[in-house]
Amino acid sequence: MRILNLLKIAYKAIVLNKVRTLLTMLGIIIGVASVIAMLAIGEGSKESIRSTISSMGSNMITIRPGTDDRGPARGSGGDVQTLTLDNYETIKEKSTLLSYSTPVVNGGGQVISGANNWPSTIYGVNPEYLDIKVVGLQSGSMFTDAEVKTASKVVILGQTVVDNVFPDGQDPVGQMIRFDNIPFKVIGVLEEKGENTFGQDQDDVVVAPYTTVQKRILAIDYLNQIMASAVSEDDAPEAVVEVTDILRAEHKLMDNEDDDFSVRSMEELIAAFSSTSEMLTVLLVAVAGISLLIGGIGIMNIMYVSVKERTKEIGLRMAVGGKGSDILFQFLIEAILISITGGLLGVILGLSATVFIEKFLHWPTSVAMYSIVISFAVCAVTGIFFGWYPAKKASALDPITALRYE
Amino acid sequence: MSKEIIKIQDLKREFTMGTETVYALRGISFTIEEGEFVTIMGSSGSGKSTMLNILGCLDQPTSGIYEIDGVSMKDLSRNELATIRNEKIGFIFQSYNLLARTSAIENVELPLLYNSKVSTEERRERAIKALEMVGLGERLHHTPSQLSGGQQQRVAIARSLVNNPVMILADEATGNLDTRTSYEIMSLFQELNKQGITITFVTHEPDIATFSSRTIVLKDGNIIQDYKNQNIQSAANELAKLPKEDH
Numbered sequence: 001m002r003i004l005n006l007l008k009i010a011y012k013a014i015v016l017n018k019v020r021t022l023l024t025m026l027g028i029i030i031g032v033a034s035v036i037a038m039l040a041i042g043e044g045s046k047e048s049i050r051s052t053i054s055s056m057g058s059n060m061i062t063i064r065p066g067t068d069d070r071g072p073a074r075g076s077g078g079d080v081q082t083l084t085l086d087n088y089e090t091i092k093e094k095s096t097l098l099s100y101s102t103p104v105v106n107g108g109g110q111v112i113s114g115a116n117n118w119p120s121t122i123y124g125v126n127p128e129y130l131d132i133k134v135v136g137l138q139s140g141s142m143f144t145d146a147e148v149k150t151a152s153k154v155v156i157l158g159q160t161v162v163d164n165v166f167p168d169g170q171d172p173v174g175q176m177i178r179f180d181n182i183p184f185k186v187i188g189v190l191e192e193k194g195e196n197t198f199g200q201d202q203d204d205v206v207v208a209p210y211t212t213v214q215k216r217i218l219a220i221d222y223l224n225q226i227m228a229s230a231v232s233e234d235d236a237p238e239a240v241v242e243v244t245d246i247l248r249a250e251h252k253l254m255d256n257e258d259d260d261f262s263v264r265s266m267e268e269l270i271a272a273f274s275s276t277s278e279m280l281t282v283l284l285v286a287v288a289g290i291s292l293l294i295g296g297i298g299i300m301n302i303m304y305v306s307v308k309e310r311t312k313e314i315g316l317r318m319a320v321g322g323k324g325s326d327i328l329f330q331f332l333i334e335a336i337l338i339s340i341t342g343g344l345l346g347v348i349l350g351l352s353a354t355v356f357i358e359k360f361l362h363w364p365t366s367v368a369m370y371s372i373v374i375s376f377a378v379c380a381v382t383g384i385f386f387g388w389y390p391a392k393k394a395s396a397l398d399p400i401t402a403l404r405y406e
Numbered sequence: 407m408s409k410e411i412i413k414i415q416d417l418k419r420e421f422t423m424g425t426e427t428v429y430a431l432r433g434i435s436f437t438i439e440e441g442e443f444v445t446i447m448g449s450s451g452s453g454k455s456t457m458l459n460i461l462g463c464l465d466q467p468t469s470g471i472y473e474i475d476g477v478s479m480k481d482l483s484r485n486e487l488a489t490i491r492n493e494k495i496g497f498i499f500q501s502y503n504l505l506a507r508t509s510a511i512e513n514v515e516l517p518l519l520y521n522s523k524v525s526t527e528e529r530r531e532r533a534i535k536a537l538e539m540v541g542l543g544e545r546l547h548h549t550p551s552q553l554s555g556g557q558q559q560r561v562a563i564a565r566s567l568v569n570n571p572v573m574i575l576a577d578e579a580t581g582n583l584d585t586r587t588s589y590e591i592m593s594l595f596q597e598l599n600k601q602g603i604t605i606t607f608v609t610h611e612p613d614i615a616t617f618s619s620r621t622i623v624l625k626d627g628n629i630i631q632d633y634k635n636q637n638i639q640s641a642a643n644e645l646a647k648l649p650k651e652d653h
Binding site for chain 1: 492
């Protein structure tokens with residue numbers, strides 16, 4: 001009852017000073033709106049990076065042979081022959097955090113079909129490759145483990161290869177092509193993936209059983225890399241550690257020796273990219289936070305003036321029975337009402353600004369629920385914090401002095 | 407014998423101003439009974455204002471007894487004094503002290519807002535009744551700026567009546583009004599007094615005192631006169647005697 005009356009009194013005071021109240025609110029409105037909009041931009045860019053990387057398989061782990069920094073001249077990883085099929089079998093057997101894995105051998109070459117040809121890269125893998133890369137087939141089917149065992153001459157083509165080698169739009173499945181003069185039967189076409197974050201065309205690939213590529217094209221018995229996927233994205237870092245341990249044991253490395261291979265997860269890539277956008281977000285939010293603080297000081301300023309201006313009214317309220325606490329709460333509620341209303345308007349403005357940014361500037365945005373909750377909570381606390389001092393001052397007035405105040 | 411509303415015994419109030427002690431009240435004793443219309447008179451510096459502050463529970467005496475309605479005011483906290491002001495005393499000020507841009511009825515409701523025992527409906531009802539008593543039943547929703555001085559003071563009187571106080575305390579309530587309007591206000595006070603409301607009226611105008619039933623005169627913190635008025639003038643009659651205004 002009492003609180004209800006005080007709410008009513010505070011509400012009336014606000015309504016009686018519409019313009020002043022609105023001006024006071026402006027600081028809070030802009031503060032809250034900018035916090036929400038800035039966080040939405042930050043979250044948006046973070047999410048767009050994450051989703052690009054996720055489309056490449058976010059729990060993917062790649063194992064490459066020695067980042068060879070022992071010799072005076074550093075060779076590229078693929079030239080070192082430390083990664084073998086035995087290593088792959090051991091990892092597959094011993095690891096507990098990997099759901100899929102495949103040996104990978106790759107080499108460049110010319111894809112030829114009739115009069116058309118196209119330079120591309122052939123990847124020799126096993127059927128689990130599709131699950132690791134999170135890609136499906138738009139037509140045809142994947143080769144089987146049996147076909148891997150027999151080193152069958154079958155290939156799956158990426159869309160870019162199809163476009164260049166079969167320009168007339170005929171169905172490539174079932175057709176014969178040649179890769180480096182070795183005939184292959186096309187048994188499937190990969191789904192289109194487009195360019196990845198680094199501008200690399202993910203559709204410019206030819207996929208074949210690794211046995212076929214090893215024996216018939218490259219004539220090697222080692223692996224260029226091993227690809228695997230962790231059970232989940234969260235398990236990826238642990239899987240990296242696990243695989244490293246298995247490989248170190250397998251390669252019989254001493255404790256003081258460096259790895260002669262490297263294990264990388266996509267997590268690291270995501271982290272590297274996110275940190276830049278995160279720093280930007282922190283910066284933006286700091287600026288927005290400062291404007292929120294200034295909004296709070298605005299409230300204190302106005303409440304302070306308001307108390308001075310209404311000293312006589314306070315005296316009267318005390319004379320007709322208002323207690324110190326009544327006066328305190330009246331002004332406090334006034335400050336809180338101003339900041340909460342300002343906060344609400346700020347949320348609305350922030351959300352509209354976000355929509356505007358997305359629609360007209362085409363920046364990726366993502367409104368985080370927590371940004372609304374936090375900025376709203378901050379402005380409620382601001383109201384209490386900055387309203388308290390003037391309200392306390394009002395409540396401590398001596399009724400006689402207040403009544404006689406001119 | 408009628409009931410004692412106010413009982414004051416050997417009341418003293420001293421202020422310390424730097425090293426000097428000012429004796430504003432030097433041991434005052436009197437009682438006010440239910441239904442009395444008392445004017446307290448005195449020149450500036452007589453202790454009138456101090457007396458008023460103490461009577462109105464805005465200030466505490468240095469020593470002595472002050473009882474309202476049989477309750478001692480001694481050693482009450484700020485909050486307890488606020489409750490007494492809310493429930494026992496109706497204040498009327500020289501400058502009306504109405505809330506600006508606030509309707510008459512909301513001004514009158516104000517004291518009841520601080521009394522959690524009164525419901526919203528009852529609050530409205532009582533405010534309307536009080537405004538009708540002072541003859542402003544037609545102007546419930548006028549704001550102070552839309553009312554004349556006399557009407558504003560009537561709103562203030564309605565506000566002092568709304569919490570059914572045991573005593574109305576008026577501080578120079580006619581000080582800002584012309585003679586005609588102040589007689590109108592005095593005649594309203596007399597009417598209210600006839601209905602049994604106890605009124606204490608602080609003033610320095612001798613003609614106002616002739617409308618009351620009793621006068622207490624203060625000088626230098628002492629009572630120098632305290633007499634029953636044998637010949638109470640009717641403010642309504644005096645009003646009739648005033649020369650007609652040219653409209």
